[in-house]
Amino acid sequence: MVNSYYSQDVHGPYELYDIGDFALEEGETIKNCKLAVATYGTLNAAKDNAILITTWYSGTSKIMSDVYVGQGRALDPDKYFIIIVNQIGNGLSTSPHNTDGPQSMANFPKVRIADDVRAQHRLLTEKFGISSLVLVTGGSMGAQQTYEWAVAFPDMVRRAAPIAGTARTTDHDFLFADAVRDTMLSDPKFNGGDYSASSDVAAGLRNQAKLWAVMGWSTEFYVQQRPKALGFDTIDAFVDGFMNGYFGPMDPNDLLCLAWKWQRADVSRHTGGDLAAALKRIKAKTFVMPILSDMFFPPADCAREADLIPGAELRVLKTIDGHLGLFGTDAEYVRQVDAHLAELLSTPA
Amino acid sequence: MVNSYYSQDVHGPYELYDIGDFALEEGETIKNCKLAVATYGTLNAAKDNAILITTWYSGTSKIMSDVYVGQGRALDPDKYFIIIVNQIGNGLSTSPHNTDGPQSMANFPKVRIADDVRAQHRLLTEKFGISSLVLVTGGSMGAQQTYEWAVAFPDMVRRAAPIAGTARTTDHDFLFADAVRDTMLSDPKFNGGDYSASSDVAAGLRNQAKLWAVMGWSTEFYVQQRPKALGFDTIDAFVDGFMNGYFGPMDPNDLLCLAWKWQRADVSRHTGGDLAAALKRIKAKTFVMPILSDMFFPPADCAREADLIPGAELRVLKTIDGHLGLFGTDAEYVRQVDAHLAELLSTPA
Numbered sequence: 001m002v003n004s005y006y007s008q009d010v011h012g013p014y015e016l017y018d019i020g021d022f023a024l025e026e027g028e029t030i031k032n033c034k035l036a037v038a039t040y041g042t043l044n045a046a047k048d049n050a051i052l053i054t055t056w057y058s059g060t061s062k063i064m065s066d067v068y069v070g071q072g073r074a075l076d077p078d079k080y081f082i083i084i085v086n087q088i089g090n091g092l093s094t095s096p097h098n099t100d101g102p103q104s105m106a107n108f109p110k111v112r113i114a115d116d117v118r119a120q121h122r123l124l125t126e127k128f129g130i131s132s133l134v135l136v137t138g139g140s141m142g143a144q145q146t147y148e149w150a151v152a153f154p155d156m157v158r159r160a161a162p163i164a165g166t167a168r169t170t171d172h173d174f175l176f177a178d179a180v181r182d183t184m185l186s187d188p189k190f191n192g193g194d195y196s197a198s199s200d201v202a203a204g205l206r207n208q209a210k211l212w213a214v215m216g217w218s219t220e221f222y223v224q225q226r227p228k229a230l231g232f233d234t235i236d237a238f239v240d241g242f243m244n245g246y247f248g249p250m251d252p253n254d255l256l257c258l259a260w261k262w263q264r265a266d267v268s269r270h271t272g273g274d275l276a277a278a279l280k281r282i283k284a285k286t287f288v289m290p291i292l293s294d295m296f297f298p299p300a301d302c303a304r305e306a307d308l309i310p311g312a313e314l315r316v317l318k319t320i321d322g323h324l325g326l327f328g329t330d331a332e333y334v335r336q337v338d339a340h341l342a343e344l345l346s347t348p349a
Numbered sequence: 350m351v352n353s354y355y356s357q358d359v360h361g362p363y364e365l366y367d368i369g370d371f372a373l374e375e376g377e378t379i380k381n382c383k384l385a386v387a388t389y390g391t392l393n394a395a396k397d398n399a400i401l402i403t404t405w406y407s408g409t410s411k412i413m414s415d416v417y418v419g420q421g422r423a424l425d426p427d428k429y430f431i432i433i434v435n436q437i438g439n440g441l442s443t444s445p446h447n448t449d450g451p452q453s454m455a456n457f458p459k460v461r462i463a464d465d466v467r468a469q470h471r472l473l474t475e476k477f478g479i480s481s482l483v484l485v486t487g488g489s490m491g492a493q494q495t496y497e498w499a500v501a502f503p504d505m506v507r508r509a510a511p512i513a514g515t516a517r518t519t520d521h522d523f524l525f526a527d528a529v530r531d532t533m534l535s536d537p538k539f540n541g542g543d544y545s546a547s548s549d550v551a552a553g554l555r556n557q558a559k560l561w562a563v564m565g566w567s568t569e570f571y572v573q574q575r576p577k578a579l580g581f582d583t584i585d586a587f588v589d590g591f592m593n594g595y596f597g598p599m600d601p602n603d604l605l606c607l608a609w610k611w612q613r614a615d616v617s618r619h620t621g622g623d624l625a626a627a628l629k630r631i632k633a634k635t636f637v638m639p640i641l642s643d644m645f646f647p648p649a650d651c652a653r654e655a656d657l658i659p660g661a662e663l664r665v666l667k668t669i670d671g672h673l674g675l676f677g678t679d680a681e682y683v684r685q686v687d688a689h690l691a692e693l694l695s696t697p698a
Binding site: 182203 | 519520523524527528531552553556559560563566567572576644649650
């Protein structure tokens with residue numbers, strides 16, 4: 001299905017890498033799995049200056065580069081070769097909406113965080129010849145991938161900075177994500193995933209946008225009238241303009257693929273369900289970076305995991321913008337992220 | 350429409366009082382408006398030992414008496430005449446589902462918190478001859494009514510204990526309530542409010558139940574496996590058994606009437622939008638009692654209002670059960686409520 005939102009015009013520049021047939025944990029195989037990759041800077045001769053950035057639910061490489069990468073910043077393309085890999089199902093990489101044939105749309109196979117990380121590992125080692133990463137970082141589902149990387153490939157990840165995410169999805173987050181799924185699934189126009197254009201599901205996407213308006217920011221965000229500061233005079237205008245402006249063009253099958261994946265992130269699948277044993281495997285110097293006002297991944301949840309990672313440090317990001325502070329809406333949040341990442345990058349590892 | 354959930358068998362005993370034709374702020378009039386009232390104890394000869402308890406979204410007098418009233422408790426029917434008035438639209442008092450004719454179902458008029466309080470005032474003064482209340486208390490929308498009582502009838506309310514609610518609905522709560530509304534409105538079987546049985550809207554009600562499972566409790570509630578302590582082995586069983594068991598039998602038009610009302614609670618309608626001026630009117634000795642882990646009405650929101658009420662004290666209820674701690678699922682919460690109410694009742698006012 002054609003969806004102009006998922007295009008070089010909107011999210012580029014990125015390149016598509018075909019990593020070949022890719023067998024998924026749940027059993028199916030994606031034929032000629034394609035990963036959309038944006039790179040910044042130059043890989044040095046030793047191939048040891050690479051930083052991997054992962055993507056979150058609904059996000060692509062575009063927002064990661066816009067908000068987190070820049071000359072003079074911690075993630076500086078003048079110093080590092082920065083690789084942003086779009087997760088499977090996010091609309092740029094192989095996804096329900098851009099797959100033809102028997103795995104198209106609602107028939108797209110179930111993908112796990114661990115699948116993404118194995119796919120990224122294949123890309124980095126086989127296409128780029130990289131065997132060591134200076135840093136892996138990402139927010140939300142990107143943090144889930146960061147944790148998975150550090151647990152699955154402990155000798156390859158020298159530093160890890162999971163932002164606003166957990167290594168194992170909590171029951172509460174599972175329900176959160178389920179409520180998000182319901183907004184799309186309950187729209188009769190979703191039609192079991194068999195729609196002719198994503199805009200058919202406009203009502204469901206709008207309900208999703210509203211739900212993210214509720215759960216994605218925070219109480220204080222609204223008390224302090226942050227929507228006004230972002231240019232919206234009323235709550236309705238904010239929900240319509242900002243939130244639905246963001247979610248409205250997206251593909252519901254893609255989002256459902258991501259939500260299913262989000263719900264099941266769990267590094268303890270490597271260790272028979274023992275989270276402590278899994279996190280103990282991590283060799284990366286790790287900064288665990290929750291957002292103070294995050295209703296999805298509150299600092300307490302992240303602190304519990306940080307305690308299980310050898311040498312990890314908890315760095316709480318102070319903003320009232322909640323989980324969606326990830327968008328970089330609060331300059332002070334961005335400043336703190338940069339300061340922590342700069343410190344982490346200057347730490348021997 | 351007949352709905353056996355809203356019956357003496359399930360929610361009794363209560364009595365129906367007809368307060369006559371009742372003109373609403375939004376312009377329509379409810380003919381022969383009936384308030385469902387449960388009373389405990391005896392009104393003394395001076396008629397000065399009455400306590401009014403209000404009800405919350407989805408709640409009735411039954412849970413208020415079960416959880417908050419009892420011999421030897423703060424709200425002791427041996428000492429006080431305790432009157433629990435079901436709010437308009439809650440299914441027991443005049444409500445969309447039990448109204449026939451032109452105001453039936455989705456055509457039920459818009460009702461405001463201030464309407465409820467005026468209706469309750471008429472009931473108390475005209476039917477019971479009460480002109481002074483020892484205490485008004487209630488949780489959530491019941492707190493909204495408590496605040497409205499204290500502002501609208503400052504000389505009648507000697508003490509006020511709004512639990513887990515605010516005097517003016519915040520933007521964040523407006524959105525929360527809107528997401529709740531969406532669960533019902535988006536069910537095609539809701540059919541614009543014209544269904545033949547509330548069970549037609551089972552899917553929407555189940556989505557609502559799930560949303561309350563997300564937002565009603567708290568992250569820690571799930572981390573600490575409170576659903577297991579409440580008798581449910583899995584999250585699914587908890588959502589199905591507890592949450593959908595609760596919301597499933599309810600009437601969507603009734604719930605939508607309440608949600609609309611919740612979204613617009615605002616004591617500053619008395620003072621041209623000036624919240625400080627409205628709250629300054631309060632003469633009641635007031636204990637503002639937010640729940641520590643409440644995602645709807647966090648202590649910070651309640652503290653801001655408490656600061657505007659002469660002599661008010663902030664008493665934070667410490668539980669990880671979130672907003673739905675109101676249900677009394679945590680015995681320690683109930684103990685704290687009782688202790689604060691006992692202290693308030695022993696304070697001269």
